[in-house]
Amino acid sequence: MALARGSGDNKDVIERQSWPQILTDSRQIADALPDLLVEAKQVANTLVVGWHGRRRAGPGESFWQYRPFTAGEPMKRIDWRRSARDDHLYVREREWEAAHTVWLWADLSASMAFRSRLAPVTKRDRALVLLLGLAELLAKTGERVGLPGVRRPTSDRQSAERIAASLTHVSEPASLPDNHEIRRFSDVVVFADLLDPIEKITGWIRQVAATGARGHLVMVLDPIEETFPFSGRTEFRDPESGERLTAGRAEEWRKAYTDRLEAQRETIRDLARRAGWTFVLHHTDRPASEPLLLLHSRLSGNLEAAGLGGHAP
Template structure:
């Protein structure tokens, strides 16, 4: 599927010393994606059960329904074949097919590979399931889906599979995607642990908001990152830099750690609120269907509003 990955969108400028680890990470991701794609489709199917979609009358090519002819409408709108079946006149309505752009991004940086004994999956795998599941749902309603800096937005029934393929071409995963291609009237979904310095997250949100796009943030955390159940001599390692820190009594750090995490989370929530965005916290020991349903609901409402105010 490399043809679907625009060469102008591929990250470049990687230090040659990084290639062994990059290749190893790429192989690990490529090996995991088929299973994650299957899981994403299962989760998407569970969310879509009972969901009636956003079908409505309007310009398009797909037949939707017949309805009675209303006096004053142009005669050319009458479907004479259907009307010939009885004594009433009918109009053939088509489904409104005004697609909009949704940019999706999952943080695949090293910190997302974390998984504790309290969770069945890593943060990375859960983020990918949410991204691919959302792509599956959006593809069903004909939206244009893209990956910032990686894949141009397209409307495709097989969008989840195409995106999974495009993800294997990411040479250097980053937590926050490029914003240069994001435009007004689009939606941006960012799924990650959002543990970058708050100034960096704030700048990214401002850049996206300045384009006129709307955002949806999903903070994915392992439950152990909330509870901090460590005691005694414990060594902590930063997966991004490799820095190691050892403490003799880890329990003495618990309160301050939790206060800092709560302050960080509150700051992101406030940034999202000011921008008019949604913010969801998801723990990897909870079902993936929960944040996926919330995202789908938020996106459906926003895209309906766009359709009402800006057709096409």
């Protein structure tokens, strides 16, 4: 998305230290993530009360727990190695994986490094706080959390810390995650500005929906991207390509820009609705807890009870 650095009062900037630049120096990312992780934990701690996990025994591949053998069960279910430790018989239960694997993704591409005078943080930093905050919440309730193509889903109380560490090894930031590991009964949560070509987003949504996974899209925008308050001579720079475009009277572009942004947003919202997914619009001048509350309702299965209808304005 091309946003501006203009003349006069238009002092909105794309931060020079964009994510691709940060990734080239592990020491810089090591400095950046701890503060975001602390913020994420603070947000998570305000929301964790009432968050219920969904772990239980059932078909799956991962070990969950040992439990005492019950008379009448097939003898083949007994774990003889564990039972040999004492005078009791035990059954090795696997963890039910049908509805509690949650894949998380944050768009860390160059466009997410944008921050205007109307917001306290970049889109990238807010997306990371949301991702790490959700990972912390899910970890507290025993959910399996992973990063597609980066980290396999695991149930770990230190998931947020381990995910933060994994992010330092991402070789090339992508706006949308790889879908090859995503399977039926899993949840996929994406924090991104979703300003890629609509054909790319549409194709990704359809591919993931075809797997049977449930999607949750959080569109992270700077407030200035909605209002387009530019006027007079203004230079716009595309953070992805570096291309520049100068408007003699930027105010004359406002309606065309806002109409196109609204069409993008409504197309994505409609695609999410048809797939039974969640769509949330979040602005970086708003508290990070707001989208996490909405995701909590959706992930915990209490959407209808909360009266949210699946889509935030």
